[in-house]
Amino acid sequence: MKAIVAMTATIEALCSVLRTSRGQPILKLQSAEQRASLALDLLSLGSRAALGVSFLLSVSDRLGFYGAPGERGVSWGTFERFLVYAAKVNAFAPAPMIPFLGTAATVLEFLFGVALVLGLALRWAAFGSAGLLFLxxxxxxxSFGIKSPFDYSVFAAMCCALFLGLAGSTRWTVDSSLWCSTRLRNVQ
Structure with a gap:
């Protein structure tokens, strides 16, 4: 009986939404500017999450948080194994530079990942991410040929970062919260 009551309430709620929207998608009830703003906010949020989480998961793997090398889902498992990979990617670089390059990439990926997920210093993080991905x-x-970065969508991720940098801070970022609270303090 409770299931029937819950189902009836759900159907009534859906009918109410349909009556409100006159059979049109809810977004069509908003102005074109509101739809564009919402679309930009959602696209930015998804792009930030995808790029930021990708950076953080990569760092987690090379620090061994996924498990030992060779286990399912583990690419490197240790920082030393990551440095072996970094040496292959940077085959043109002198061997003494590899630890610096690997460490710098790891630190930057961590910082950019956190900043992107939170939406903190978003333009700096986005353009920095684009630069790192370009490099x-x-x-x-x-080192591997022109096809290699396309196989791993490196340049697609770079374009995603450029989009975020050009779009700037949208809703649902620490930046927009800080900007709004600063603006409110200045008004008072």
């Missing part, structure tokens, strides 16, 4: 893709192309 990574270029190194892959030099």
């Amino acid at each position: 990574f893709g270029s190194a892959m192309a030099i």
Whole structure:
């Protein structure tokens, strides 16, 4: 009986939404500017999450948080194994530079990942991510051939980062919260 009551309430709620929207998608009830703003906010949120989480998962793997090398889902498992990979990607670089390059990439990926997920210093993080991805893709192309960075969508991720940098801070970012609270304090 409770299931029937719950189902009836759900159907009534859906009918109410349909009556409100006159059979049209809810977004069509908003102005074109509101739809564009919402679309930009959602696209930015999804792009930030995808790029930021990708960076953080990669760092987690090379620090061994997924498990030991060779286990299912583990690419590197240790920072030392990651440095072996970094040496292959940067085959043109002198061997003494590899620990610096690997460490710098790891630190930057962590910082950019956190900043992107939170939406903190978003433009700096986005343009920095785009630069890092451009360098990574270029190194892959030099060491493995031009097809390699496209196989791993490195340049697609770079374009995603450029989009975020150009879009700037949208809703659902720490930046927009800080900006709004600063603006409110200045008004008072």
